[in-house]
Every structure is written in structure tokens, then in C-alpha cells.
Amino acid sequence: MSKEQNKEIVLAEHPKGVPTKETFKINDIDLPSPKDGELLLKTIYVSVDPGKRGFMDKGEDNAAGKKFQLDEAITSRSDAQVLESKSDAFKKDDIVHGRLAWKKFQAVPTDGLEKVDPELAPLQTSVSVLGVTGLAAYFGLLKIGKPKKGETVVVSGAAGSVGSTVAQIAKIKGCRVVGIAGSKAKIDYLENELGIDKGINYKKTVNMESAIKEACPDGVDVFFDNVGGDLFDAVFANSNRKSRMVICGQIAEYNDDDQPEGPRPQHLLIKKSAKIEGFVVFDFEDEFDEAKKQLADWYNSGKLKYKENLVEGFENIPSAFIGLFSGENIGKQMVKVSEEE
């Protein structure tokens, strides 16, 4: 295999605002040889996630992980096939899932890698509905939102990977579901294909607070927030007594340098006995296997649908990532790098 056949994508500069193609650089690199205990992997599917934006800024590492350094390969959750194994944990041809570098081929230790169970659901579900985004939807909604039958659940970023899963689990639990998203195609998808009760196109709505009031005549019991900013304020203004605000993501603020300013809702939390709670999906790591089984059951029985926004080709990983910030995707934004052998 020649040098040109292996490539990596590194952070070329710290982005200012929304990342651009200059944020990334594609290098030709050698094909590595696995050492004892390592695997040689060929990347198949790469998940691109808005949350990676926060790791591209300069500065201190934070509790959620280490920041990317300049000229260092970016990493994200990926599926890969074992081409050569020097470990007893995996054998040649196994498909593994874990946090891997944006490289076509890489030699890595086995820590943090798991074998993908081909019986559970199709391979690519391990970077989508059975992966981090499906699990964030599952745990955030069920463990923090705790929706009860008949309650109203509002979800922002509703046509994305996390949001579309939240919307459907809330329907499975017997809730009225209102989804907020940024195009007519997304609202049609949510209302007609996923069967939510009402979609609101925030890009075409002048007064979000009134639109939510109209869509939620009984108020909001659970708000699953993927977006933050003004949308949070508009939904919170309609929240009920004992409501639960689940803070999963704040994509509206990922590209801002300044600390967000906004209403300080603490006094309303007292009046409403309401709760705002953030989480990272790995808070629930011990329960992942059980959750994946439930998600796979719903998926295989047709109760939980998912859509892939599948981009082909390693070189297109940066544009797929950048597209998340202009709402290019319906469902999970992912990149197919190579075929499974």
C-alpha cells in the first residue's frame, strides 16, 4: 500500500466563528504498523458532531476532554474494520467502534474500543441511533426529562440526530411533541414521517414565544434543548410548574467568542419549582448496553426511525462537519470513508 493511500485530517488553525475549510488540512501519511497489543484499522464510517467545535478553540482542556492541538488529527466516534490484530481482544475483520482519528488507516491500542454487534442493527447505527446521539436522546429524555404520558415535550434541533430520536421516544412514551427546526423540509419530515404533533420553523417565525404558546396550549412540561440562546428563553417562558429543562447542546453558541448573555431565570425556577439540568452522555456509561438493546428493539420494530445524511469520501469530512452549523442535515450527519470488506 503506497503512502498516498493513507491520509489524515488535522486542525490547521483555531477557527474564529464558524469553521471553514481553512480550519482543516489533509495530509498524506504513511501506513502504520501495529505494535504488540495494537490493531491496524481501516475507517468505514465517521460521525461528525457539533460538540467537537468546542475542542478546536485555543485554551485549557475542560472536563469534557482534551482540546485538539494544531497539526494534530481530529478525532470523533467512528466505525472501523480490523485489518491486522496484535491483540487478543479483537481479530482480523472485526468491526470496532470508538473515538478514532480522522485517518483512513491507523494503528491504535484497544482501550476504549468496542466490537460492533452485527446482530443488533445495521453497522452505521453504531454512529447514530445506537451511538452517542441516540444514547444522549435516550438518557437525557428518560433520566432527566422523565416525561409522563400526556405531558408536552418540546425539542429544539428536532430534525437532527439527537432531536429526531428524542421526538420519537417522547411519542413512544405517549407525550404531545412539538419540534423546533430550521426548514420546511425538516418540519414536513417531523410532522409527516415521524408523526410529531407540531413543528415550528424557527427561521420563519418572528415571535417564538407566542408560536410555542400556540403549539403548547397546556404549557411545556419537558424541554429537551440542543440549541440554547433565544430559543431556550422562548420555550422557558412557556414552561409549566415542575417542568424539566434538559440541556443537551447549545449549538447556537458554539461559534461565539463571548459568554452568552440572557435572562437570568433563577427566580422563575423558584416560582415554578422547575429544574434546568445539563448532562454528558457518558454520565450514563454503565447503562449503555441496556439502552442500546432498547433502542435496537424500537428500531427493529419500526417504532424508532432514523435518517442518515450520508456524505461519501474521506476528503469530505470537513465540509460535512461545517454543514452542521448551517443546518444541511436531516438526521445523522455522517461520512462513509470506505466499504466494509
Ligand SMILES: NC(=O)c1ccc[n+]([C@@H]2O[C@H](COP(=O)([O-])OP(=O)(O)OC[C@H]3O[C@@H](n4cnc5c(N)ncnc54)[C@H](OP(=O)(O)O)[C@@H]3O)[C@@H](O)[C@H]2O)c1
Ligand atoms: N450532552 C451530550 O452528551 C451530547 C451528546 C451528543 C450531542 N450533543 C449535542 O446535541 C446537539 C445535537 O447534536 P446532533 O449531533 O444531533 O446534531 P444535529 O442536530 O444532527 O445537527 C445540528 C443541527 O443544529 C441546528 N443548528 C445549527 N446551528 C444552529 C443555530 N445557530 N441555531 C439553531 N439551530 C442550529 C441545525 O438544524 P436547523 O436546520 O434546525 O437549524 C443542524 O442541522 C448538539 O448541540 C450537540 O453538541 C450533546
